[in-house]
Amino acid sequence: ICWSVRGGWHRPRVSPYGPISLDPAAAVLHYGQEIFEGIKAYRHTDGSVHTFRPDQNGRRLQRSARRLALPELPVPYFLQSLRELIAVDGAWVPSGEDQSLYLRPFMFAKEAFLGVRPAHKVAYYLIASPAGAYFKGGVKPVSIWLSEDYSRAGKGGTGAAKTGGNYAASLLPQSEAYENECDQVVFLDQDRNVEELGGMNVVFVYKDGTIVTPQSDSILEGITRDSLLQLARDRGHHVEGRNVSLDEWRRGVASGDIVEVFACGTAAVVTPIGILKGRDFIDEQPMGTLALELREELTNIQYGRAEDKHGWLYRLDA
Numbered sequence: 001i002c003w004s005v006r007g008g009w010h011r012p013r014v015s016p017y018g019p020i021s022l023d024p025a026a027a028v029l030h031y032g033q034e035i036f037e038g039i040k041a042y043r044h045t046d047g048s049v050h051t052f053r054p055d056q057n058g059r060r061l062q063r064s065a066r067r068l069a070l071p072e073l074p075v076p077y078f079l080q081s082l083r084e085l086i087a088v089d090g091a092w093v094p095s096g097e098d099q100s101l102y103l104r105p106f107m108f109a110k111e112a113f114l115g116v117r118p119a120h121k122v123a124y125y126l127i128a129s130p131a132g133a134y135f136k137g138g139v140k141p142v143s144i145w146l147s148e149d150y151s152r153a154g155k156g157g158t159g160a161a162k163t164g165g166n167y168a169a170s171l172l173p174q175s176e177a178y179e180n181e182c183d184q185v186v187f188l189d190q191d192r193n194v195e196e197l198g199g200m201n202v203v204f205v206y207k208d209g210t211i212v213t214p215q216s217d218s219i220l221e222g223i224t225r226d227s228l229l230q231l232a233r234d235r236g237h238h239v240e241g242r243n244v245s246l247d248e249w250r251r252g253v254a255s256g257d258i259v260e261v262f263a264c265g266t267a268a269v270v271t272p273i274g275i276l277k278g279r280d281f282i283d284e285q286p287m288g289t290l291a292l293e294l295r296e297e298l299t300n301i302q303y304g305r306a307e308d309k310h311g312w313l314y315r316l317d318a
């Protein structure tokens with residue numbers, strides 16, 4: 001689905017999937033003026049198709065747009081784009097355990113010029129791809145590589161926006177993680193506080209039941225994290241958003257104050273962190289049960305197996 005803007009949003013057009021043409025001087029190719037979202041559509045057992053808190057993705061796309069000097073797509077149009085794609089291609093939403101249709105909305109500067117300034121001509125697209133279970137054969141704890149040499153985003157930078165540049169900056173550290181036999185990389189800020197993984201937020205569970213997650217202007221505010229923390233509050237957990245230094249993490253694990261660490265995002269939902277590895281240490285992480293319980297609770301809502309108490313589901317096929 002494609003929406004062009006030039007002095008207003010014009011009628012969206014659904015067309016067969018295929019290459020798009022861009023002028024070689026298109027601003028996005030040179031200055032990275034682009035943003036995106038990631039969201040899943042789920043088929044319930046009665047055949048209906050739902051997505052999860054898409055208003056939040058629509059608002060986050062607007063915040064990203066603001067930071068990248070792109071026009072803000074009104075949230076109703078964002079929701080309409082999801083519904084229109086499902087109206088045409090809803091048959092692609094798979095059914096079954098952990099199956100979904102991954103939806104990827106994105107917006108980029110297509111105006112051709114070489115000066116550095118915000119583009120006036122931009123396009124909004126939505127593409128989709130069926131996605132199977134993230135973990136084949138059940139959820140497995142992931143190992144995390146501590147990136148000491150690289151940061152993902154700096155203070156006042158674009159860390160809170162979902163824009164390609166942040167991910168470009170994470171590719172080399174992610175390769176370093178693989179070279180060190182780790183699945184994911186964790187980034188610190190300039191004060192050695194924990195930020196996030198390449199594509200997931202981090203959550204710490206303390207012995208007294210308190211849940212702590214990094215709060216910062218330079219990390220992406222995950223919708224999965226926000227939802228899990230709400231479910232945890234519903235269970236009576238106290239939740240805090242604040243800085244967590246690497247030191248607090250390592251000392252907390254060593255002393256037994258931290259009883260569980262997990263990562264969360266749309267793709268994997270929740271994954272326990274099993275190992276934190278740095279240049280000169282390997283810290284085994286404690287395994288608890290809360291991460292997997294919250295994962296179950298959240299996916300039960302998403303797949304229509306549990307009551308949607310917070311009104312998070314949004315029907316796409318009606």
Ligand code: PMP
Nearest residue numbers: 199200201220222223224265266
């Ligand atoms: N941080 C980063 C850098 C991400 O790419 C993602 C995935 N969108 C997240 C956190 C988690 O966000 P969400 O729960 O909204 O998928």
